[in-house]
Amino acid sequence: MYIILSMKRSILAPAVIACAMAAGAPAAFADCAQVNAALEAAMSEGEIDRFEELLGKALKTSDCPTDYRTQLARKLSLRAFQVIQARAKAAGDKPSITDLEMASRLARPWQVMVTLGDAYHDQKDWKKAFYAYEAALNDMADESANPKAPPEVYERHAKMRADFVRSQSQVFLASSRGMRGEIGGSTKTRFRTFSVEAIPVPVQYEFNEARLTEQGLQAADEILTYIGQNKARYVKLFGHTDPIGTEAYNMQLSHARATSLAAYLQSKGYGGRIDVIALGESKPAIVDDPAQYSEEELHRRYRRVEFVIVE
Secondary structure (H helix, E strand, C coil): CCCCCCCCCCCHHHHHHHHHHHCCCHHHHHHHHHHHHHHHHHHHHCHEEEHHHHHHHHHHCCCCHHHHHHHHHHHHHHHHHHHHHHHHHHHHHHHHHHHHHHHHHCCCHHHHHHHHHHHHHCCCHHHHHHHHHHHHHHHCCCCCCCCCCHHHHHHHHHHHHHHHHHHHCCCCCCCCCCCCCCCCCCCCCCCCCCCCCEEEEEEEECCCCCCECCCHHHHHHHHHHHHHHHHCCCEEEEECCCCCHHHHHHHHHHHHHHHEEEHHHCCCCCCCCCEEEEECCCCCCCCCHHHHHCCCHHHHCEEEEEEEEEC
């Protein structure tokens, strides 16, 4: 997915510095002006290899205005991303992971993280892809960083890809957490531009059984945490399977597995109502482009439990 980024050439705050100096700030303030001038020159010339060094100097220059220092890393990351995209487009190629990782070290704006997630996704580096998409979704949710909501197509893309790559991992990938420990990223129902009703979790079971694996127990614990944080009194669990086997068998298996999960949640202290709904293979998960995935990758995505908190 190619992200079009439009930015003004000058993205720093020389006016802020100039005003502060005119107002009689200490002479040492000139240090910040010098750093700012070097950054402006580097950005104007697209010298992105200098951004990390110059950012480090700016952050260590204590006389720089607070607002300037707060916004600087994000603005540098976006400028680097703009240059990286332009160079890749001119070469008829995609942005390289190395360049995108450099931009993400400066800051983690959603434009950078969605593109980096896609790059990891294409290499089937599922864990790195998942946490890149998680970072993108968390940034999109930050209204102070993004007063204007991101285009819905990008937010839906990050959510769908996060769900897919998480299902492919051989180890449990925990959802990202907010500053107060709340579960966020892709594991929620309300996004900036859309909402979902059901939250998919790749709960793993022993082959052909309803017994949770160690990875499955970790997923179940995350569901327990989420419904606890949201004070849920009533939860529906929807069991899904892949299409291997007969329709009747898969319906039975999905019911047994969702029932097993419900029993685990109750054994861990959840006292609310739980309804189990078996769907078998009848509702495979939607993926963005099925043709790019193998049959086994698609089947891993189809095998899941979705839960809905009923208000």
